[in-house]
Amino acid sequence: MLERQTSLAAGTPAGRARSGAGSLVGRTLLRFRPRSLFGKYAITIVALVVFVLAVNGTVEAWIIYRESIAKVTDAQRQAATTMTEQVNRLFAGLERLTWVTRASAVTLQDRRSDYLLLLKSEPAVSDVMFVDADGHQQLDVTRDRATMYADTDVSQDPAVIRALAQPQSIGTSLGSGHEPWLVLTMAHSGLRAGATIARIKLSELSRLFDDVPFEDASYGYVLDDTGVVVAASKTSPVAIGTKLGADKAVEPLLKDLRTSSKPVGAIEGHGVIRSAAPIESTHWTVVIETPTREALRPLTDFLLRLAWLMVLGLGLAILAGLMLARRMIGPIQALHAGAASLAANKFDHRIVVETGDELEELAAQFNRMAGDLANTYGRLEVKVQERTQDLRLSVRKLESLEETGRALSSSLDLSAVLSTVVSRAVALSQADAGAIYTIPAGGDMFALAEADGFPPSLRTAPSGSGCVLDTVGWNEPPAVIDDVEADSRRLPAHELTLAAGFRSALIVCLDGSLGTRAALVVYRKQPGGPSSWAPDVMQTFAHQAVLALHNAHLYQELISKGRQLELANAHRTQFFANMSHELRTPLNAVLGYSELLYDGLYGALPDRALGVLDRIQANGKHLLGLINDVLDITKMEAGGLGITVSDYSVQTLVEGVFAATEALAKTKGLAFETRVPNDLPAGRGDDRRLTQVLLNLVGNAIKFTDHGEVRIEASRMEDSFHIAVRDTGPGISADQQKRIFDEFHQVEDEITRTKGGTGLGLSISRRLMELHGGHIDVVSAPGEGATFTIVVPIRAVDQKRAA
Amino acid sequence: MTKRILIIEDTKDNRNILNDLLTPAGFMMFEAENGEDGVALAATLRPDLILMDVQMPLMDGYEATRRIRANPDTRHIPIVAITSYALSGDEAKAVDAGCNGYVAKPFSPRAILAIVRNLLADA
Numbered sequence: 001m002l003e004r005q006t007s008l009a010a011g012t013p014a015g016r017a018r019s020g021a022g023s024l025v026g027r028t029l030l031r032f033r034p035r036s037l038f039g040k041y042a043i044t045i046v047a048l049v050v051f052v053l054a055v056n057g058t059v060e061a062w063i064i065y066r067e068s069i070a071k072v073t074d075a076q077r078q079a080a081t082t083m084t085e086q087v088n089r090l091f092a093g094l095e096r097l098t099w100v101t102r103a104s105a106v107t108l109q110d111r112r113s114d115y116l117l118l119l120k121s122e123p124a125v126s127d128v129m130f131v132d133a134d135g136h137q138q139l140d141v142t143r144d145r146a147t148m149y150a151d152t153d154v155s156q157d158p159a160v161i162r163a164l165a166q167p168q169s170i171g172t173s174l175g176s177g178h179e180p181w182l183v184l185t186m187a188h189s190g191l192r193a194g195a196t197i198a199r200i201k202l203s204e205l206s207r208l209f210d211d212v213p214f215e216d217a218s219y220g221y222v223l224d225d226t227g228v229v230v231a232a233s234k235t236s237p238v239a240i241g242t243k244l245g246a247d248k249a250v251e252p253l254l255k256d257l258r259t260s261s262k263p264v265g266a267i268e269g270h271g272v273i274r275s276a277a278p279i280e281s282t283h284w285t286v287v288i289e290t291p292t293r294e295a296l297r298p299l300t301d302f303l304l305r306l307a308w309l310m311v312l313g314l315g316l317a318i319l320a321g322l323m324l325a326r327r328m329i330g331p332i333q334a335l336h337a338g339a340a341s342l343a344a345n346k347f348d349h350r351i352v353v354e355t356g357d358e359l360e361e362l363a364a365q366f367n368r369m370a371g372d373l374a375n376t377y378g379r380l381e382v383k384v385q386e387r388t389q390d391l392r393l394s395v396r397k398l399e400s401l402e403e404t405g406r407a408l409s410s411s412l413d414l415s416a417v418l419s420t421v422v423s424r425a426v427a428l429s430q431a432d433a434g435a436i437y438t439i440p441a442g443g444d445m446f447a448l449a450e451a452d453g454f455p456p457s458l459r460t461a462p463s464g465s466g467c468v469l470d471t472v473g474w475n476e477p478p479a480v481i482d483d484v485e486a487d488s489r490r491l492p493a494h495e496l497t498l499a500a501g502f503r504s505a506l507i508v509c510l511d512g513s514l515g516t517r518a519a520l521v522v523y524r525k526q527p528g529g530p531s532s533w534a535p536d537v538m539q540t541f542a543h544q545a546v547l548a549l550h551n552a553h554l555y556q557e558l559i560s561k562g563r564q565l566e567l568a569n570a571h572r573t574q575f576f577a578n579m580s581h582e583l584r585t586p587l588n589a590v591l592g593y594s595e596l597l598y599d600g601l602y603g604a605l606p607d608r609a610l611g612v613l614d615r616i617q618a619n620g621k622h623l624l625g626l627i628n629d630v631l632d633i634t635k636m637e638a639g640g641l642g643i644t645v646s647d648y649s650v651q652t653l654v655e656g657v658f659a660a661t662e663a664l665a666k667t668k669g670l671a672f673e674t675r676v677p678n679d680l681p682a683g684r685g686d687d688r689r690l691t692q693v694l695l696n697l698v699g700n701a702i703k704f705t706d707h708g709e710v711r712i713e714a715s716r717m718e719d720s721f722h723i724a725v726r727d728t729g730p731g732i733s734a735d736q737q738k739r740i741f742d743e744f745h746q747v748e749d750e751i752t753r754t755k756g757g758t759g760l761g762l763s764i765s766r767r768l769m770e771l772h773g774g775h776i777d778v779v780s781a782p783g784e785g786a787t788f789t790i791v792v793p794i795r796a797v798d799q800k801r802a803a
Numbered sequence: 804m805t806k807r808i809l810i811i812e813d814t815k816d817n818r819n820i821l822n823d824l825l826t827p828a829g830f831m832m833f834e835a836e837n838g839e840d841g842v843a844l845a846a847t848l849r850p851d852l853i854l855m856d857v858q859m860p861l862m863d864g865y866e867a868t869r870r871i872r873a874n875p876d877t878r879h880i881p882i883v884a885i886t887s888y889a890l891s892g893d894e895a896k897a898v899d900a901g902c903n904g905y906v907a908k909p910f911s912p913r914a915i916l917a918i919v920r921n922l923l924a925d926a
Contacts, residue, residue, distance in 0.1 A: 581858060581887060588909035589816030595912050596823055624909055644895065 041328060042321035049317030050310065057306040064299045069273065072295040075215040076275030076288035083220055083286040084277045086208040090124065091170065091281055097122065098168070098186050100196055108139050108149060115141040115196075124204040126181075131160050133192035159183040163195035170282050172202065172230050180241055182230070202230055202240055209233035217294035225283035236289075331359040338366050347374030397537055400428055404541060408548035412555040418450040421520065421545045426452050428541055429506060429533060431522035436510065437469055437492055438518040446470075446492060446519065453523075455500050463492035468507055469519045478508035478535045478542070483527040491521070501525050506533045508542040513549035515557075520545065576634040583627050591620045629760035636767050643771045643798045648687035650714050650721055651676045657694045658712065665702050671709035672702075680716055685772050685796035693765040693776075694723060697788045700761065701727035708785070716794070720774065724789040732780040740778070741766040772796040806923050807831045809850040811841030811867060812885070813859045821854060824912040825919065838862025842870045845877045852923055853882045854915070855902065857893050865900040872901040881922045885910060 100114040108130070115128040119141065127142035135155020140148045154160050162169045163185030173181040182200040187193070209220055209231065221232040221240075229242045238244070271292035276285050293300075331353040338351035347370050353363035404424045411417055418436055426434040433453030437446040446463045463469070468489040472479050481487045484494075484503050491497045491505055502523040510518035520542060522533075596602060598613045605613070635641040654674050665672035694712075701710045708728025715722050732740065741762050762776075769775050772792050780786035808830045812818045822832050833848055835841035839862050845853060853871065857864030864884060871877045884897035884905040894905045904918055 584887070584908055585814055586816075589814070589820065591909045592817065592820035592912055596820060599913070601823055601827060620909075 041325040042318070045321035045324060046314065046317040049313050049320075053306075053310045053313045057303075057310065061299060061303060061306065064302045065296065068296050068298045072215065072218070072273050072290050073275050075213075076218060076273070076290060077277070079212045079214055079218065079220055079288045080275050080277035080286045082212045083209060083222070083288070084279050086211060087205070087222065087279050087284070087286070088281065090205070090208065093122065093124075094170070094184050094198070094200075097125075097184070097196075097198060100128070100186070111139055111196075112141055115139070118198070119143055122198075124200045125184075125198050126201050126204070128196060128198045130194060130196055131163060132194040133164065135160050135164065138194070159185060159197060160195075163187065163197050172224060172228065173199070180230075205231040206233065206240065214288075215290065216297070218288055218290040220286060220288040222279070223285045223287060230284070327355065331355050331363065335359070335363060335366060338363070338370070342366075342370055342373065345377070347371075347377055397534075401537065401540055401544070404428060405544045405548075408544055409551070412552050414549070414552040414556045415450075417548050417552040419452070421549065422450050422452040425520055425522050425538070425541060425545070429522045429538055431506075431524050433502065434520065434522040435492075436518060436520050437463060438514055439516050441516065446517070448492070449514075449518070458493055458496055458500055461493035461496045464490070464494065466490060467492045467494065469521070472507050472509040472519055474509050474511040476509065478506050478533070478538050480533050480535060481505045481507070497523070503527045504533075506535065506538055508538055510542060510546050510549065513546040514553050518549070573634060576631060580627050580631040584624065587620055587624055587627070591617060591624070594620065629764060632764050633760050636764070641767075641771070643686035643689055643768070643796075645684055645686060645796065645798055647682050647684055648690070650680045650683055650723065651678075653687055653691055653694065654712050654714055654723070656691055657698055660695060661698050661702060664699075665710055668702060668706065670702060670705055670707075672711075673709070674712040674714075676712075676714040677716070680714065680721070681794060683721055683792070683794050683796070685792060686768075689768045689771070690790070690792065693768050693790060694725070696761040696765050697725040697776075697790070701725050701729065701786070701788070705729035705785075717791075719795070720791050720793055722789055722791055724787050726785065726787045728785040731782040731784045732778065732786050733782050737778050737780065741776070771799050773799050805829065805831045806852065807833060807848060807850040808919065809833045809835065809841065809845055809848060809853045811835045811838065811844075811853060811859075811864070812856040813837055814856070817856065817885075820912060821915065824916060828916060828920075830919070838864065838867035838870075841867050842874075845871050845880065846874055849876060850880060852919060853880055854885060854919075855882050855897075856885045857897055858887050865896055868897070868900040868902055883915075883918055883922065 097118055100111070100118055111130050115130075118128055119125055127140060129137055129141070130139040131137050131154060135153060135157075137150060137152040137154045140150070142148075155164075157173075159169075159171055159173055162171060164187065166185065167187045169183075169185045171183045171185075173183045180202045182202055182205055184198040184200065185195055186198070187195045205222070210233075212220060212233070214220070214233065214235075217235070219233045219236040221229050221236050221238050223244060224230045227244045229238050229240050229244060232238055232240050272289040273292055273295045274287060274289045276287045278285055334351050334353050338349060341349035349370065350367050351363040353360045407420050407424060408417060411420065422434045422436055425431070431453075433451070435451040435454060435458075436449045438449045439445065440447055445465055446467070446469045448459065448461075448463065451459055468479060468481065468491060471489070479489075481489055481491070482504055484491060484498060484505065491502075502525055504524045504527045505521055507519055507521045510520050522538075594613050594616045597605065598610060598617070632641065654676050658672070658674050662672060698710065698712065705727040706729070709726075710728075711726045713724045713726065715724075766776055769790060769792060773796055774790065774792035777789045777791060778786060779789070806829075808825055810818050810821050810832065812821070812834070813836055818834050818836075822834070826832050833844060833850060835844045838859055841853070841855070842862075855864045855868060859867075868882055868884070871880065871882065881903040882901065884893070884900075884902040886893035886897055886905050886907050894907070897905050903922060906915055906918060
């Protein structure tokens with residue numbers, strides 16, 4: 001569609017018109033719909049033409065009908081009048097025959113000669129006869145026969161009767177066996193003179209019609225007073241002798257005919273137009289008829305013509321309608337299509353209308369409008385494209401920066417981040433090379449830390465002092481050297497950089513990133529101004545880079561510190577392990593020897609020496625306890641202490657502790673007892689560690705209690721064992737209760753100082769219980785003794801391993 | 804018949820104490836200063852009991868125990884481990900290595916004597 005229109009616009013006017021018209025016809029025929037504008041126009045025009053033709057035809061037909069009728073009746077009247085005159089003239093002629101009735105002819109011979117004379121002068125008369133007063137025929141003279149003299153009685157003949165009765169009469173004789181006659185009677189003057197009867201062939205009367213002018217198919221006949229046809233024209237379908245009068249249906253017609261000449265009635269079923277004229281002398285009637293079909297032939301001819309005319313008119317109207325509609329609608333359709341194209345944003349579409357009228361003007365305006373729109377639209381599009389381009393650029397910058405940020409923060413490996421920073425900076429600034437320089441710890445000059453796109457010569461070159469790197473500061477815009485050769489500022493390793501072919505550079509400070517001064521430089525081999533470097537982007541990039549480098553740097557330091565710490569910790573643990581062994585070995589000897597001494601293996605000793613040995617033993621064991629505690633706590637802090645889970649019996653456990661401490665309690669004079677229900681289930685846990693905890697608690701109770709009792713009570717509460725150690729010692733204040741489980745803490749008062757101890761026992765116990773998933777509660781008040789309760793799950797799981 | 808006991812122990816004081824304790828008790832005592840010597844001596848002497856210190860340089864007591872157990876001639880000899888201290892977890896390791904009993908350092912000579920007598924009475 002568009003293609004066609006475009007080619008049209010480029011084509012010659014003639015070509016345009018031709019193809020336009022061709023398409024128009026094609027489209028018109030294809031798109032003919034009665035409801036379309038085109039259809040309405042065409043139908044209206046055709047209807048108008050047909051209506052006009054029909055009205056005109058009807059009126060004219062009516063006029064022609066009237067004229068035809070009038071013309072026929074005129075002609076008929078004329079004919080009837082002529083015929084009447086003819087008959088009258090005939091009768092007038094017959095009047096003259098009366099001379100034969102003269103009385104002077106007394107002999108039959110006279111009469112015969114008169115009659116011969118009559119026949120000679122009146123060709124219509126075919127025979128003449130003489131009848132005497134008695135009704136006897138005396139003489140009969142005919143044209144073709146010889147004169148006959150006979151005395152025949154014809155008195156019964158109606159004509160004879162009439163002839164003898166009236167002086168004159170005219171009648172007809174339709175007797176059978178002979179030709180019908182017109183009978184003329186004339187009475188002879190004188191008494192009983194008889195009468196002459198002349199007979200005239202009725203065909204002679206009919207011949208009178210020959211002189212009557214008939215129009216077309218008209219014909220005439222004459223009716224006598226009784227309604228019998230006595231004469232008829234040659235073309236008449238009514239035969240002579242037919243009695244019309246006998247037909248009752250014709251009676252009023254005949255009556256009517258005598259008074260009127262209106263076309264009425266019908267004969268033998270054929271429609272006719274009829275006129276009549278009376279013959280006064282004989283009461284006959286001349287009737288002229290014309291078949292209606294013939295009479296109205298002009299009308300039917302006209303109607304036929306009209307029909308042809310209407311067909312022709314219809315054809316012409318359709319043709320004209322089509323032409324007109326095409327001429328009208330074509331441009332409108334073109335305008336319509338143009339508007340639709342415009343609505344569809346096809347501004348290059350041009351409407352082709354060459355009607356030379358307002359439509360063409362309208363189309364031209366339309367085209368101008370389309371042109372204006374196209375221009376506006378084009379300008380708008382250019383603007384939109386410019387904006388889009390701007391937007392795309394900034395989006396790309398942002399994306400690039402964002403991606404850079406992601407890449408930078410994706411790693412905490414300092415060397416990887418350094419490398420990423422440089423390569424991203426080169427990519428972002430579309431440079432040829434890039435490098436990061438830092439001032440190493442203890443140095444005062446920038447040195448290359450990382451480079452991308454550098455030749456080997458530059459990788460190892462010293463930066464040299466007094467270069468541009470010293471001039472850039474944190475949070476300042478990047479320094480741009482448009483042309484290295486023309487600029488007074490010096491780049492790091494200036495000469496080598498020039499030799500490597502770098503001509504412009506951008507320098508941005510990265511201070512604060514690596515714990516020392518740092519700068520990023522990107523190089524290009526072409527000179528270029530600041531705008532080509534997009535310093536704002538580079539500054540944003542620098543912020544990201546500093547952050548990433550800073551993180552990586554911190555992380556590196558953290559890792560390094562962590563390693564050192566780990567190592568120190570391992571050293572400490574090892575140290576304590578060694579120390580404890582080293583400390584225990586001599587202690588073992590001290591305790592062993594003293595025991596052997598005490599047991600007298602080296603000979604009997606005095607009592608005082610035994611007492612000293614006892615003190616040596618006690619102090620040695622205390623020292624051993626201290627060493628063990630320190631080793632335990634060290635192991636715990638190093639995370640190396642776990643529990644070994646196995647089945648145990650609370651009863652056995654309590655009994656073991658009781659057995660181990662019973663002697664001590666007895667020595668101090670304390671009541672000491674245990675209460676353990678028999679029905680406690682088997683527990684699961686590290687029984688040796690639990691024993692250690694319980695020993696610690698019971699040992700403390702005995703140690704701090706000077707009077708009263710120490711009691712161990714075990715019970716089960718739901719899923720836990722509760723093992724309580726009660727004493728009637730000095731009690732612990734609420735304030736102190738909070739701290740007694742902390743490392744190296746002891747209740748500080750006169751009593752405890754005399755009791756000694758590392759202060760690690762409760763702390764170790766607490767941790768051991770925590771390893772079992774349990775805890776230690778303490779309920780006490782100063783002066784009211786203390787109750788320490790171990791709460792341990794019946795089925796304990798190693799919390800350290802579980803975690 | 805006098806029962807023979809082999810002490811494998813790197814600390815001289817400990818060896819002395821055990822000697823001083825067990826000789827008067829009627830046992831014939833033998834000493835080795837390290838694991839390797841101990842294993843060799845055990846094979847030669849085929850003692851009735853071995854007291855094994857677990858914490859020794861060069862070859863520790865566990866390894867020495869395993870070797871003694873690996874030798875068909877010495878496999879049956881009861882071994883009592885002298886572990887570093889009661890809660891060190893050495894006991895389990897000693898039992899795993901094949902020891903018949905253990906005594907934690909610092910050991911009480913009386914306790915050792917009880918264990919030794921107990922083990923040798925069974926034999």
